Amino acid sequence: MKNLSKNIYTLVLIISLVGGVSCNAVKKSEPKDLALDLPFEMPNVVVPEFKTDTFNIVNYGAVSNGKFLNTEVINSTIDLCSKNNGGVVLIPKGVWLTGPIVLKNDVNLHLEGGALLQFSGDRNLYPLLDNFYEGKKNPRCQNPVSGKNLKNIAITGKGVIDGAGGAWRQIKKGKLTEGQWKEVVAGGGFVYNEKTWYPSESYYNGEQLVRSGKVDYDNVDALQPYKDFFRPQLINLTQCENVLLDGPTFQNSPSWNIHPLQCKNITVRNINVRNPWFAQNGDGIDLESCKYGIIEDCNFDVGDDAICIKSGKDKQGRDIGVPTEYIIVRNCVVYHGHGGFVIGSEMSGGVKNMYVENCTFLGTDCGLRFKSTRGRGGVVENIYVKGVRMTNIPTDAIRFNLYYGGKIKEDENGNIIGITTEPITEETPCFRNFVFEDIECYDVEKAITINGIPEMPVQNIKIKNSKIVSNEGILLRYAKGIEIEGLSLDVKKPESIIVQNSEDVKFVNSKVDDIDQHRVVVKGESTGNVYFDFKNVSNPKKYVKVIGTPENNVQFK
Numbered sequence: 001m002k003n004l005s006k007n008i009y010t011l012v013l014i015i016s017l018v019g020g021v022s023c024n025a026v027k028k029s030e031p032k033d034l035a036l037d038l039p040f041e042m043p044n045v046v047v048p049e050f051k052t053d054t055f056n057i058v059n060y061g062a063v064s065n066g067k068f069l070n071t072e073v074i075n076s077t078i079d080l081c082s083k084n085n086g087g088v089v090l091i092p093k094g095v096w097l098t099g100p101i102v103l104k105n106d107v108n109l110h111l112e113g114g115a116l117l118q119f120s121g122d123r124n125l126y127p128l129l130d131n132f133y134e135g136k137k138n139p140r141c142q143n144p145v146s147g148k149n150l151k152n153i154a155i156t157g158k159g160v161i162d163g164a165g166g167a168w169r170q171i172k173k174g175k176l177t178e179g180q181w182k183e184v185v186a187g188g189g190f191v192y193n194e195k196t197w198y199p200s201e202s203y204y205n206g207e208q209l210v211r212s213g214k215v216d217y218d219n220v221d222a223l224q225p226y227k228d229f230f231r232p233q234l235i236n237l238t239q240c241e242n243v244l245l246d247g248p249t250f251q252n253s254p255s256w257n258i259h260p261l262q263c264k265n266i267t268v269r270n271i272n273v274r275n276p277w278f279a280q281n282g283d284g285i286d287l288e289s290c291k292y293g294i295i296e297d298c299n300f301d302v303g304d305d306a307i308c309i310k311s312g313k314d315k316q317g318r319d320i321g322v323p324t325e326y327i328i329v330r331n332c333v334v335y336h337g338h339g340g341f342v343i344g345s346e347m348s349g350g351v352k353n354m355y356v357e358n359c360t361f362l363g364t365d366c367g368l369r370f371k372s373t374r375g376r377g378g379v380v381e382n383i384y385v386k387g388v389r390m391t392n393i394p395t396d397a398i399r400f401n402l403y404y405g406g407k408i409k410e411d412e413n414g415n416i417i418g419i420t421t422e423p424i425t426e427e428t429p430c431f432r433n434f435v436f437e438d439i440e441c442y443d444v445e446k447a448i449t450i451n452g453i454p455e456m457p458v459q460n461i462k463i464k465n466s467k468i469v470s471n472e473g474i475l476l477r478y479a480k481g482i483e484i485e486g487l488s489l490d491v492k493k494p495e496s497i498i499v500q501n502s503e504d505v506k507f508v509n510s511k512v513d514d515i516d517q518h519r520v521v522v523k524g525e526s527t528g529n530v531y532f533d534f535k536n537v538s539n540p541k542k543y544v545k546v547i548g549t550p551e552n553n554v555q556f557k
Contacts, residue, residue, distance in 0.1 A: 135313025
């Protein structure tokens with residue numbers, strides 16, 4: 001049997017080197033027209049095309065039994081396909097155990113329905129390498145699927161790619177049932193203080209090293225004893241052009257699921273992205289410093305942010321200076337996740353010209369989440385969100401937070417304690433020019449929260465023709481140029497709207513249900529030019545309480 005397999009492999013290799021495995025036809029993959037009236041000009045995203053020549057990994061010695069390690073076979077098949085001007089590398093039905101896979105130019109890695117590409121949980125197969133993670137140079141163990149400086153690549157089909165994330169992630173006892181906890185502990189690893197399980201002492205020691213702040217990220221050799229802490233991403237594509245992800249399920253990643261970095265022309269459609277709800281850093285997709293992209297018709301159920309936009313962190317991100325721009329997100333569903341659609345907190349290279357439409361969030365911790373902090377720098381602007389539906393959101397439907405990782409306190413007069421106005425520098429983050437339209441939210445804890453910083457308020461935000469049913473209402477703090485028009489707000493708790501240290505704020509033709517029981521509060525010494533027009537009351541002034549703000553700075557219809 002071994003000789004027969006070897007002879008078949010040799011014959012197919014000779015044929016492929018001479019003229020390809022199949023035919024020389026080119027599979028047509030026309031760019032999908034955007035078919036949108038975008039508020040900015042954007043060309044069609046280029047979708048890669050591939051020859052129909054098919055390289056079935058079985059013909060090169062791959063074995064489907066969940067035990068045979070197919071790493072070498074799959075990588076050599078990808079190499080062969082690329083060297084023969086590209087085509088399709090076929091992963092047929094079966095369970096294919098493998099280590100790290102490296103993509104190559106002009107290759108479509110196609111998973112047939114019923115195929116499971118199962119990455120090994122043996123961490124020794126993933127060496128510690130120079131890498132880029134969370135917006136900075138950061139050594140990581142080799143990513144299960146990677147590609148760098150490539151053109152025309154794809155992962156398609158109806159199969160499943162599983163990253164064996166359980167072999168990599170630490171987990172707290174409180175997130176598991178008693179039976180689950182016992183099962184995890186029985187599998188080996190390291191338990192700290194009877195409360196947290198780590199895959200190894202290497203992971204635990206690496207975590208302590210990072211917390212100490214004494215890490216030399218430029219010295220990979222010095223970090224080898226701690227390598228298990230530096231978890232890989234399931235899919236990492238760096239500086240690639242014309243990328244297509246269409247069809248598969250990506251799940252159980254060691255950290256982030258899908259991370260395109262500094263890529264151009266990326267199409268992501270019809271995929272499912274899954275992680276346990278407790279998966280630490282278990283993001284769905286993180287587009288970082290990418291240009292021209294579409295994410296459409298996808299489902300996410302993950303442990304951290306679902307659809308996330310980034311562009312580098314702090315000085316490294318600003319020095320690279322590559323924004324994420326011209327991205328469309330549409331027709332996506334998010335189940336669990338820290339945020340449904342997210343920008344930040346690593347956005348130092350800037351983000352602009354984004355369009356999000358017709359998405360549904362069912363139980364995400366936060367709906368639309370925009371986060372940063374002093375020190376990041378970067379400008380986030382021209383962001384348009386339309387037709388988003390959400391329900392069962394335990395925090396905010398819409399949240400801007402420029403104090404990511406910190407907390408805000410205030411005195412009895414509404415003045416914020418401990419927050420001073422700092423000089424505007426390249427380290428000052430800026431969020432401006434957002435439009436939210438036709439947003440519909442039910443069973444939400446908080447409707448809208450904007451926490452800007454005094455030297456750079458969140459500015460020029462429009463919210464139009466939307467409906468929110470929530471426990472708490474709207475908080476605007478260090479915001480400027482806020483226009484809320486045609487909003488229907490149904491809030492349970494008092495103080496349905498709070499405007500604090502903000503200016504040029506307008507509520508026009510809006511409605512607050514039971515406003516006689518839910519007061520509007522305006523406070524803060526720097527608040528000015530606030531205008532209220534509630535269509536369900538004739539005298540809105542009697543429902544507004546002013547604290548520490550000059551009365552003439554508040555106007556009514």
